[in-house]
Every structure is written in C-alpha cells, then in structure tokens.
Amino acid sequence: MKSVTSLKLALLSLAGMTAMTAWTFGAQNPPSAISEQARQSKDDLIKTELAELQRLTGAKVDFCEAPETKPPVRHRRKIYDLTTRSSAQDDTIIDRLFGTNASPSISDARLPLGTPLEYRSARGVLDVTLTIKEDRVQVGKYQINVASYNGEYAGPVLRVKPGDLVRVKLVNGLDDEVTNLHFHGLEVTPKGSGDNMMISVSQGAAHQYEFRIPATHRPGVYWYHSHMHLIAEDQVFDGLSGTLIIDPPGGRDFPQLREQLMVLKNFQASPSGESYKPDKTYRRDLRTINGQLMPRIEMRPGETQLWRFTNQAANLIYRITLKGHKFRVVARDGTPLPAEIVTDEIIIGSAGRVDVLVDAGDPGEYILVDERTFTGPQGNEFRAQNIGLVVVSGPQSRPAPPFVASRPSEDLANVRIDKQRLVVFTEDDDARHYFVNGRSFDHARIDTRVPLGNIEEWTIRNSSDELHVFHIHQVTFQVMEVNGVKQPNEGRLDSVIVPMWGEVKIRMRFDNPVIVGQFMYHCHILEHEDRGMMANIEVYDPKALAATTSPPLHKASMKGQAR
Amino acid sequence: MTAPLFRNAALLLACVVASSASAHAQNVDFYPIISTETQLQFQYDHIRSSDGTTLKRLNFNGAHQTIVDFNPFLSFNSLITMEQVRDPMPGTSTSIFSGEGAYAEEAYMRWSDQVTGVKLGKFTQNFGRAWYMTPGIYGADFVSDYQLSEKWGAELSYAFGLYKFGRHQVSISDFMADRTFLSESLFTNRGHLSLNDGGPTNTVAPNSYVATYDATNVVLPWGTLSYQLSAATLGRGEGDTGTEQRLGAGFNLNLPIRNGVAETLRGGFTKINLMGEAVRRWNADGIAGRNIDYLTGSAELVYGPWFFDLSATDRNTALAGDTTKDRLWQAAIGYNFLADTSLSFGVARKDEGGAMSTIFGTQLTYTLTSCDRCQILAKKH
Numbered sequence: 001m002k003s004v005t006s007l008k009l010a011l012l013s014l015a016g017m018t019a020m021t022a023w024t025f026g027a028q029n030p031p032s033a034i035s036e037q038a039r040q041s042k043d044d045l046i047k048t049e050l051a052e053l054q055r056l057t058g059a060k061v062d063f064c065e066a067p068e069t070k071p072p073v074r075h076r077r078k079i080y081d082l083t084t085r086s087s088a089q090d091d092t093i094i095d096r097l098f099g100t101n102a103s104p105s106i107s108d109a110r111l112p113l114g115t116p117l118e119y120r121s122a123r124g125v126l127d128v129t130l131t132i133k134e135d136r137v138q139v140g141k142y143q144i145n146v147a148s149y150n151g152e153y154a155g156p157v158l159r160v161k162p163g164d165l166v167r168v169k170l171v172n173g174l175d176d177e178v179t180n181l182h183f184h185g186l187e188v189t190p191k192g193s194g195d196n197m198m199i200s201v202s203q204g205a206a207h208q209y210e211f212r213i214p215a216t217h218r219p220g221v222y223w224y225h226s227h228m229h230l231i232a233e234d235q236v237f238d239g240l241s242g243t244l245i246i247d248p249p250g251g252r253d254f255p256q257l258r259e260q261l262m263v264l265k266n267f268q269a270s271p272s273g274e275s276y277k278p279d280k281t282y283r284r285d286l287r288t289i290n291g292q293l294m295p296r297i298e299m300r301p302g303e304t305q306l307w308r309f310t311n312q313a314a315n316l317i318y319r320i321t322l323k324g325h326k327f328r329v330v331a332r333d334g335t336p337l338p339a340e341i342v343t344d345e346i347i348i349g350s351a352g353r354v355d356v357l358v359d360a361g362d363p364g365e366y367i368l369v370d371e372r373t374f375t376g377p378q379g380n381e382f383r384a385q386n387i388g389l390v391v392v393s394g395p396q397s398r399p400a401p402p403f404v405a406s407r408p409s410e411d412l413a414n415v416r417i418d419k420q421r422l423v424v425f426t427e428d429d430d431a432r433h434y435f436v437n438g439r440s441f442d443h444a445r446i447d448t449r450v451p452l453g454n455i456e457e458w459t460i461r462n463s464s465d466e467l468h469v470f471h472i473h474q475v476t477f478q479v480m481e482v483n484g485v486k487q488p489n490e491g492r493l494d495s496v497i498v499p500m501w502g503e504v505k506i507r508m509r510f511d512n513p514v515i516v517g518q519f520m521y522h523c524h525i526l527e528h529e530d531r532g533m534m535a536n537i538e539v540y541d542p543k544a545l546a547a548t549t550s551p552p553l554h555k556a557s558m559k560g561q562a563r
Numbered sequence: 564m565t566a567p568l569f570r571n572a573a574l575l576l577a578c579v580v581a582s583s584a585s586a587h588a589q590n591v592d593f594y595p596i597i598s599t600e601t602q603l604q605f606q607y608d609h610i611r612s613s614d615g616t617t618l619k620r621l622n623f624n625g626a627h628q629t630i631v632d633f634n635p636f637l638s639f640n641s642l643i644t645m646e647q648v649r650d651p652m653p654g655t656s657t658s659i660f661s662g663e664g665a666y667a668e669e670a671y672m673r674w675s676d677q678v679t680g681v682k683l684g685k686f687t688q689n690f691g692r693a694w695y696m697t698p699g700i701y702g703a704d705f706v707s708d709y710q711l712s713e714k715w716g717a718e719l720s721y722a723f724g725l726y727k728f729g730r731h732q733v734s735i736s737d738f739m740a741d742r743t744f745l746s747e748s749l750f751t752n753r754g755h756l757s758l759n760d761g762g763p764t765n766t767v768a769p770n771s772y773v774a775t776y777d778a779t780n781v782v783l784p785w786g787t788l789s790y791q792l793s794a795a796t797l798g799r800g801e802g803d804t805g806t807e808q809r810l811g812a813g814f815n816l817n818l819p820i821r822n823g824v825a826e827t828l829r830g831g832f833t834k835i836n837l838m839g840e841a842v843r844r845w846n847a848d849g850i851a852g853r854n855i856d857y858l859t860g861s862a863e864l865v866y867g868p869w870f871f872d873l874s875a876t877d878r879n880t881a882l883a884g885d886t887t888k889d890r891l892w893q894a895a896i897g898y899n900f901l902a903d904t905s906l907s908f909g910v911a912r913k914d915e916g917g918a919m920s921t922i923f924g925t926q927l928t929y930t931l932t933s934c935d936r937c938q939i940l941a942k943k944h
Contacts, residue, residue: 347825381899426779467827
C-alpha cells in the first residue's frame with residue numbers, strides 16, 4: 001500500500017512539475033489552457049508558415065481550409081481490431097494464423113484484365129477533378145472498404161504529353177483525414193501549386209494542383225499518390241494512388257504493340273470487408289492487378305505485348321515470373337534502357353515502374369506469379385501469390401524485334417562531380433523509429449542543400465537488417481555502384497533498392513531550374529517513411545540568391561544543421 | 564541522500580514535455596499514436612544433470628510492449644513480462660507451466676530528439692548487451708546475472724557523430740531497485756521486494772549509477788561494428804558488506820556474406836554476427852571480496868530465414884582465494900516463418916559449481932503486432 005501511495009505521489013509530482021513548467025515557461029495562462037491554445041493556434045501557425053513561404057518564394061502556396069461545419073470527431077476505422085474477425089466461411093483460425101487461403105487459383109481467373117478509368121489531356125491541358133471517396137468495392141470474392149479517386153480502386157490513369165499543363169483538383173472526401181498528392185517521378189516544380197509536399201488538403205476541402213510538364217520531360221510511366229507524412233502508408237494501402245503516363249509527342253511508346261497497364265496494389269481485409277493496415281506478417285495480404293484478383297490476360301501465340309507495371313503497393317517489393325516465358329525489360333521508372341534486358345523475373349521495388357515486352361509462347365495457360373520474397377531478418381516474408389493468368393490462343397503472330405533505345409540516357413560515369421554526400425538508413429533496435437543520417441523526419445528542418453547546377457554523387461548506405469528503397473523527388477539518378485561493384489549504364493531511376501548492410505552509389509544532376517525549391521528524399525517503403533525515414537532537400541539558385549536581399553528560403557525554415 | 568541526476572532529469576523531462584507540446588504543430592493532430600506488440604513463447608527443456616536427476620520443463624514466456632507516442636519526442640513505454648518467476652522445487656522431475664508470473668518489467672516516460680534523450684521511470688539499465696544479444700535458447704543463461712532490470716531511475720543520453728562514422732552515444736543513469744507494488748507479480752506472486760531483502764541497488768534513495776558509451780553502425784571495410792564500454796557502481800543494500808562495482812566492454816560485428824538485392828529477396832541473404840563481451844564485477848552481490856568475471860563469445864550465421872547459433876560463456880567467481888569456474892556452451896538452429904514465428908532447437912552443456920548438466924530444448928515464438936501505430940483520434944485541420 002505504501003508503495004502504491006509512493007507511486008501515485010511520484011506521478012502526481014511529475015504531472016505537477018510538467019504543468020507548472022508549462023505554465024512558467026509557456027504563457028500566462030493556467031496549465032489547463034495550454035493545450036487548448038496550442039490547438040487553436042495550430043491553423044494560424046500553418047498559415048503564417050505558408051505565408052512566409054509564399055513571401056520568400058513568390059509562389060502561391062495554399063492553405064486549404066475545411067468548411068466550418070465539421071462532422072463530429074470519430075474514432076479511426078483502421079485501428080486493428082481483433083474482435084472484427086468472425087468465423088466466416090473462408091476465415092478460419094488456421095487462415096488467420098497461416099493465411100492458407102490467400103493465393104488465387106486458375107479457377108479464380110474469370111475476368112479479363114480491365115483498364116482503369118483514363119483521363120487524357122486535350123489541347124495541351126489535362127483538367128481533371130479527383131474526388132476521394134471511401135467506398136466498398138468487389139475484388140474477386142472479397143468486398144473491401146477502400147479509399148479511391150473517383151471511385152476507381154486501381155486509380156484513374158492520367159495521360160498527358162510533354163509540355164502539357166496539368167490541372168488536378170483534389171477533393172478530399174475522406175471522413176476524418178487530411179491528404180495530399182505527390183506526382184511521383186515527375187521533374188516539375190515543387191513549389192506553389194506544383195508537386196508541393198507542404199500542401200495538405202483538409203477533410204471536406206479541395207485544392208487545385210497546377211503545373212506544367214516541361215516540354216523536354218521524359219515520356220514514360222509515372223504515378224501519383226498520397227504523401228501525407230505519418231499516414232501515407234495507410235492511405236496508399238487504402239487505394240489512394242493512380243498512374244500517370246507521359247506519352248511521347250508523336251503518339252505513344254510502341255504504338256504497334258498492345259499496351260497493358262498493370263497497376264500493382266495489395267490489400268488485407270477482414271471478413272466484414274474492413275481493410276486493415278498491413279500487420280507485420282502480411283498473412284492475408286492479397287495482391288491485385290488493376291484492382292482485380294487473378295485477371296485473365298489474353299494473348300495470341302507469338303504476339304508481343306507491352307506490359308507496364310507500376311508498383312503502387314505501400315510496402316511490397318514484387319518479384320514477378322511467368323512460367324515458360326521471359327521478360328524483355330525495356331524501361332524502368334519511365335526511362336528507356338539503352339537496350340532490352342532479357343530476364344526470367346522482374347524485381348519491382350516499392351514505387352518502381354517497369355516496362356517489359358512479353359512474347360507469348362505456345363497456346364495454353366500460364367500463371368503470372370509474384371514469387372515469395374524476403375526483405376531481411378528485421379523485415380518481412382511475403383508468400384508467393386498467383387496474380388494473373390495469361391491465356392494464349394488464336395492465330396499466330398510475329399514477335400517484335402529486339403528493342404534498342406533511340407536516345408539512350410546520358411552516362412554520368414565521366415562527368416565532373418561537384419559534391420559527394422552520404423545518406424545512411426538506420427533503425428532503432430525495435431524497428432520503431434527509422435532514421436536518415438541519424439535523424440527522423442522533421443518537416444521544418446532542411447537536411448540537405450544543393451545549389452542549382454550541381455552534379456552530385458550520393459552514397460546510400462543501408463545499416464539495418466532489412467531492405468530499404470531510396471527515392472528522391474524531382475530528380476532522377478544513375479546507379480554507379482552496388483556494394484562496390486560498378487554497374488553498367490541502364491538509364492535513370494527515381495528509386496532503388498538498397499541492400500542490407502550494403503551501399504548504392506548514385507549520380508544525379510541538379511541542373512534543371514524547374515526543380516528549385518524544397519522537396520524530399522526517403523525510403524519508399526511507406527511504413528518506413530511514416531516512421532521517419534525521410535529528409536528534406538532544398539535546391540536553390542545561387543544567382544537568384546545573390547540578386548535578392550530577402551533572406552533565402554532555407555534560412556527561414558532551417559532548424560537543423562545543413563549539410 | 565539527494566540524487567541530483569534523478570531530480571534534474573525529472574525537471575528536464577517536465578520542461579521538454581511542455582516545449583514539445585507546441586512544437587511540430589503540423590503533426591500534432593496525429594497523436595497520440597499507440598503501438599502494441601505481444602510475444603508469446605513456449606519453451607520445452609529436457610535437463611539431465613550429472614547426479615542422475617532429470618527435469619522436464621515446459622514454460623510459457625510472454626512479453627507485451629505498449630508504446631504511446633504523445634508527439635514526435637515524448638512517449639510512454641511499458642513492458643509486461645510473463646515467465647517462470649519461481650524455480651521448481653529441488654527434486655522435481657516434471658514442471659509444466661509452474662511458477663509462472665506476470666509483472667511490469669518496464670514503465671517509463673521517454674523524451675528524445677534523437678540527439679538528447681531522457682528516460683524517467685522503471686526501466687532496464689544500459690549496462691552490457693550480451694544478456695539480450697547472445698543468440699540461442701540458452702546463450703544468455705549466465706550473463707543475465709548482470710542485467711540491471713527493474714530499476715527506477717533517470718537516464719540522460721547524448722548522441723553525437725550521428726552517421727558518418729557510426730552513431731555514438733554517452734548515457735548516465737541514476738537508479739535504484741523497484742520496491743513498489745510493481746515488484747510483485749500476478750498468478751504466481753514472487754513477493755514484494757523490501758529493504759530487508761538487501762542486495763545492491765536495493766536502497767532508500769537512487770544512489771546507483773551507470774555510465775555507458777555506445778557506438779553503433781561503425782562501417783569497416785569488411786562489415787559493421789558496434790561496441791559498448793560501461794561502468795557501474797551499485798548502492799549498498801541492507802547487509803551488504805561491499806559496494807558492487809562493474810566494468811564491461813563488448814562488441815558485435817556484422818559481416819554480410821551474400822547481401823545482393825536479388826539474393827535477399829529470394830531468401831539467400833547470408834551474414835555472420837560475431838559478438839564478444841567481458842564484464843568484471845567487484846564485490847558482486849554486495850559481498851566484499853567476491854569478484855566475478857564473465858567472458859562471452861558467440862557467432863551466428865543467418866541464411867535467409869535460417870539461423871545457426873554458437874555461444875560460450877566463462878564465469879569465474881573468486882572469493883577469499885577460492886575460484887569457481889563455470890562454463891556454458893550452447894548451439895541452436897532455428898527457422899523464421901513469415902517474419903513473426905520462429906522455431907528453434909538447442910543444446911547446451913553447463914558446468915556450474917562443479918555440477919554438469921546437459922540441456923536439450925525447443926522454443927516456439929510468435930510475435931503479434933496487435934496495434935501498429937494506431938491513432939485514436941481523428942485527424943483534422
């Protein structure tokens with residue numbers, strides 16, 4: 001009893017000290033008013049920060065206010081709730097523990113592969129409204145609750161051309177969450193209403209993203225997704241992503257071939273359809289193509305099709321095989337390879353895009369499999385799953401000739417290097433906090449400053465027991481070395497898997513004036529990003545700095561030590 | 564006796580709680596964030612002693628960790644542990660889930676900006692690492708002697724050299740044994756620790772201290788090195804004839820053998836972990852002149868989901884000119900299923916106080932992440 005009293009006294013004194021200190025150091029208000037005041041001033045604080053950002057950059061930066069009438073605060077629906085599991089027919093205890101029923105079979109492959117809803121630019125403008133809805137959709141035999149843009153779980157496809165103006169109005173119809181958009185892989189402005197991660201769109205509010213795709217931008221497959229720190233994993237896992245394709249000015253890539261977009265997503269759902277956040281084990285994880293479980297992909301014998309994969313799963317790394325077939329990889333992350341690479345399996349890291357040519361074999365049925373993968377002792381094991389069925393039938397066709405890029409990417413092996421940097425991915429012991437160079441993400445801290453015009457070599461080191469995927473916004477890079485082994489020039493990437501206890505050396509140009517501003521680099525396994533494995537980078541124009549008397553953006557917002 | 568570190572840490576924690584409440588306004592709405600993880604473990608041991616006795620023992624070990632993040636800096640951490648808290652009676656040949664008790668091993672507030680850190684509450688002290696790093700079912704049997712767990716105290720830490728040459732941290736801690744109701748256990752009550760029980764750290768005021776220097780992720784040409792140097796002085800409990808003092812030094816070396824991305828994804832990642840630690844205890848357990856030396860070495864081969872462990876510990880106890888040499892070696896093989904379940908088999912040979920014993924055992928561990936950063940309140944702007 002004495003001990004209980006002592007503990008209570010200790011806790012009371014700690015609480016008292018906390019409150020007293022807050023009162024003494026914080027304001028003249030009594031302690032109980034501190035948190036209320038902080039809450040009320042939050043919006044004002046953000047507005048002030050954004051106004052300052054606007055003043056310094058000259059760009060329009062929106063603060064999106066929600067309507068005055070807000071629905072009552074509700075508990076989040078995605079809390080992992082063991083009690084929602086019932087003894088539904090296909091959800092036995094064994095299934096829950098071992099996930100035995102997860103992989104679809106050939107008999108599940110009934111529907112042909114569909115194409116997601118598509119919006120194309122017209123007369124140089126793509127003007128589209130993406131309304132987020134929380135919806136219930138049928139995926140195979142499962143009914144699941146998802147969040148989607150315009151009701152399309154696979155995500156609407158935005159199709160544009162270099163030089164186009166992109167106007168995307170994002171309407172946040174989520175019940176209780178803020179959100180935003182990141183246009184992954186695009187080298188467009190990170191400022192104002194561009195690919196600006198400082199923007200957050202409140203529940204019930206709308207924001208118009210507007211930017212121009214440079215006329216020199218590489219055609220290829222890109223994507224867009226929620227990038228709301230701390231809940232990006234949740235929102236992407238729920239379905240908030242879609243594909244963006246930049247077609248070449250004259251038409252599209254491989255116009256003679258049938259193009260199959262393959263949007264890769266995954267979900268886990270309770271028998272009642274509640275999608276729940278991926279727990280560590282992914283026991284009931286189900287992987288879809290274009291929002292379909294085990295679609296049928298029709299081909300003629302000998303026909304070559306262009307398959308354009310985008311990995312839009314929050315955390316997965318895919319390892320895809322097609323029995324009896326090889327893949328001819330022609331592009332990665334929107335960049336054509338110098339020449340096709342023939343392989344038995346395609347590895348697609350988180351956020352990665354891979355274009356492959358597939359030559360159909362003899363008539364028959366072939367299963368497209370995402371093979372079992374391991375991401376390390378501290379990571380995950382993902383079971384193999386059948387993800388599609390290729391049905392080859394009909395008249396014989398002739399395969400497409402080998403692909404050779406007409407304009408291979410510049411080789412950065414022999415360019416001058418202005419700066420070398422080290423980026424280290426680490427985790428704490430229980431993999432709860434993730435770090436870039438020893439620090440978790442702080443939106444107000446600029447971690448790296450780069451003068452416009454620099455060509456830099458970065459070493460990305462993974463000092464942890466699981467794989468990470470390095471991604472940088474607004475910039476592409478060439479992989480020079482992996483674990484000290486020189487790599488051939490296979491074009492540019494915007495994300496790369498970094499081996500455990502290993503290193504990747506990359507080179508990139510920061511010489512495109514359009515990227516001046518603040519953006520991010522991070523691990524694109526979104527669980528890791530949300531746990532802090534992200535950093536801010538600012539590209540600044542030294543000439544513009546010299547010409548102005550205003551304090552530069554980085555000084556206004558820099559809290560930490562710039563490197 | 565006053566305990567300035569304890570008091571100052573409490574004040575510092577109070578200050579940072581107040582200051583961090585208004586920091587990072589953009590993220591405030593996402594908090595509090597709750598994470599819970601439960602580990603369930605069944606262990607079967609078959610112990611044959613040199614005196615001909617045999618003990619067959621089936622135990623359940625559980626651990627439930629809860630972390631509540633109030634903001635990016637401040638969190639509450641707790642660890643509830645269930646294990647055998649009372650040994651079987653001598654002569655027992657079969658023990659099934661006997662003497663199992665659950666208790667609060669840790670309950671503390673933590674503030675950290677990743678450079679400076681403060682802990683306040685009941686937690687395991689940062690002295691030595693072999694007691695949690697030695698691989699294998701029985702690898703930590705001797706070295707758990709010097710684990711400083713269930714201590715109330717305050718710890719200050721400061722990290723420097725954040726990444727280029729590894730992460731380096733110094734920490735100091737001021738603590739005492741837990742004599743609150745949290746020293747008891749449910750199901751099987753292990754009893755309430757009182758001052759009369761004596762023993763180092765079982766003191767009226769927190770007058771035990773640990774100072775530790777940790778270096779992690781120091782990259783070498785052939786691998787990655789972590790090491791720790793630590794010193795401790797433990798306050799005398801009632802009846803103690805000496806003040807226990809300790810020094811410890813340990814390292815572990817991560818040597819990747821096959822770590823290509825494709826190999827890893829296919830399950831072929833291979834590495835070797837080497838670990839070594841030496842600890843000296845003067846006036847061990849508060850007994851003047853009783854000195855104990857520990858020397859531990861281990862090697863673990865990780866091959867995809869497989870792991871193979873070897874470890875050995877020497878424990879030499881010197882008292883009044885007599886030296887007792889204890890030896891432990893063990894080997895284990897195991898497999899990780901779907902990253903949350905592991906099954907391992909082990910064998911150990913112990914020479915303890917002149918009595919030899921051989922242990923065969925198996926361990927099944929299941930980890931359930933029941934709440935992964937759950938957010939209770941809606942997020943609104």
